[in-house]
Amino acid sequence: MKKTKKEVVEMAMLNPNAAGIDIGSTEHWVAVPEDRDDERVRRFTAFTCDLHQIARWLKKCGITTIAMESTGIYWLNLFLLLEDYGFEVFLVNARNVKNVSGRKTDMSDAEWIQKLHSCGLLSNSFQPDNYTRELRTYTRHRQNLIRQASRYLQHMQKSMEQMNIKLHKVIRDLAGKTGMSIVSAILNGERDTEILAELRDRCIRASKETIMKSLEGTWREEYLFTLQQAYDAFHFVHAQIRQCDEKIEKALKKRETIEILGEEKSPIKKRRKTKNKNTPKFDVDSYLKTQLGVDITQIDGIDSLSGLNILGEMGSDFCKWPTRKQFLSWLNLVPNNKQSGGKLISSHLMNKKNTAGHIFRKSGSCLWKSKGPLGDYYRIQRAKNGGKAAAIATGNKLASIVYTMVTQQVEYDESILVKMKRHSQQKRLDNLQKKVAHIQKELEEAA
Template identity: 40%
Template sequence: MARKKKIEMEIINTNAAGIDIGSRSHFVAVGQSLEDVKEFGVYAEDLIELCEWLLSYGITSVAMESTGDYWQNLYVELQKHGLEVILCNGKFTKNAKGKKTDVKDSRWIQKLHSLGLLTSSFLPDEMTEILRTYCRQRTNWLDLAASASRKMQKYLKFLNFRLDVVVNDICGLTGMKIIEDICNGNLDPYSLAEHRHYNCRKPKEEIAKALHGNNREDFLFGLKQEYESYKFFQRKIKACDIEIEKLVRKEIKKNPEKLKLKTTEKPYKRINKNAIDIKNFNQVAYQYFGGVDLMAIEGVSHATVMAIMSEIGIDGFKKFKTSKEFCSWLRLAPNNKISGGKILSNRIPKGSNRLKIALRHSANAIGNLKDTHMSDFFKRIAYRKGRQSAVSATARKLAVIIWTMITQKVPYQPPTDYLFLDQKRKLKLVSRIKKNITKFDIKPEDVGFCNLPNLSAEF
């Protein structure tokens, strides 16, 4: 009779515990027997009792799933008591056989953690986490403001005020003044057309023609409420901008050397109306990253830099040893599946975080540029594989560039410099002149260059 063989695995974490996170209670396992599992509540005193119980068993390291938002308070309390916390993705702990219970889950997590089979998720430092809270709250207000803007446009169409035809943006200078006047009771189209901004392409006559409406009271009521909501959301966005600016400048002041750093102006960088309202953000971002000018990268906007600051921070880049690890965390690197020596799949994994989305937006903007190093790369990929693949490839290239610049403190040096429109015209003009000089064999004396006075001697 053949003897059964047992495969033993080395215990990596000897004093390890596993916690199954719940909305109303947490199950904690310090071993594999039923007596080693205990249930705790979610109140503050319960969390303190949980930590003290773990310390009484000599536990030094704890693993738990990142279930919703229920883990955050417990995570902070565990760290306060000096325990190492491994916060892992739930998909790495879902292989337990048999009936699923909270007790079995906690024991399974404890077993995996003892054997060193769990890896921790990325967590930013405290300052970056605070900045992230402000930025995400600001994004929520932006979404609500956009929703209110769409509803305003809907009510304007119901009223037959075709403001969307004569102005590019109903929330621009002309549109908002007209809507405000309508909400105040002025329904005269010619009087409303007087609010036309001088930059508006349509004349006053055409704007007045578009503002002959049916003046239904119910639609006017709905428009007024949505306008008030939109103004309320804009005030909330402004309040978030103030808090973000105070926090960033406070962080910069901690290192006086950063205040001495100066960068070049970038007037060619367009500022979107939804961009964060921080005075001289280009200079602030340069000082925040300790002399790394991320705005020098073509396609990188204020929103992209703000996403980098709030989602990962400066210290966050140090947690990734190579740019490949950083791209893999962003899910911008191919997930190669190989079997039998053949590549079965090399698709990019599903899932997006806010930084990946920001980099993809920048990559999409790069695809609309001309005659730059990054746009040439984008078009080469787009020609072979399509625009979608080009966006992903360019976003990955941006991630590698940004990781290298921040970790190694090197400036952005593309093989070909970005040229402004006047510089491009000058190069074309000089090239055409040189071509004509060669073609017609023109000498300097033929155009009188030799007879010009020496102006440099007068100065």
């Protein structure tokens, strides 16, 4: 009986000059096609001189395109250096380059990435330009500083609570003018509650007597020490935030060209919005208007700080996402539908971190008190599906509006949302009337 030969199916070679790199914190494994060098896979350490050696070796092997995993932040220096050498570099999600089970080594990973990339099976991740990367670094660092300042404010509140000082319970914001003035006076040795209460601002709703009662406590030395430490750290971090704001404004100014500055733009009627105390002191809105072409801060839920973070995460060129659906998918604001046999198995969001998507979700969750159509939409979704799903759904709508405004260069028009809401309500009313008419007809026939 003749044995039939097994047919081997070879995948099409779309990128013959492709290389694959497995990224590590201390070493990188680089794989090239078999016919380019006697040693197909090489190991390099992660020092800067070794990164240049990788680039020179890939040039010698005739490589034009390279794929690497996005491992932590270890990929960044090699990625930028290879781009400077003129290579086409693909940064791919580690989820898409999983190796065969049981054959997991750094060498085999590099070979597997090279094989997938040569067959054109890997898609490139979004990478910002140098300006956006610089602005993103500043805005993300600024957000980290704000979180640090919040922690030190909590430490101040804890120290006051340990002394049974209830000032942070009777005024809304301990970091405000009244709170900081009283805390500073306490640290300078003042203990008279009447003198301390005189430092309150006229906008404070609590009475002088209530503030005096809240300032009666036990002035223990160890708690005063921790209060002093937290107070100093809080003001030090805010000084760093001001320095960061200067860097952000400098980067924004650098981006503006003579042509952009020379354009005459019609003034936009500003809405009155609640001022965020963490917003930079310079005019953020004018920079957003200049670089995006539209004023996205007119949208409910998106203030100057959110707009600055959006610009820092995505830049001003939205052409990298050809369609709105691709944009929303990249933001992780749409369900990851999985179907099999014509049935929907799962529709959960992908478990991935996206800072830009988080900005839209946070902006959406801030609309629970808004009286506009977007606030109505959030409250309806919250009543139906809960707070988390409502934040995602409203963030999806905010991102859709921003994408449409920037790509089509149109200003925000709330009347469109109002008309859509009325149309939806009228449609629901018509359906209910049809159901009532149908039930009445059935009752008449039964009678």
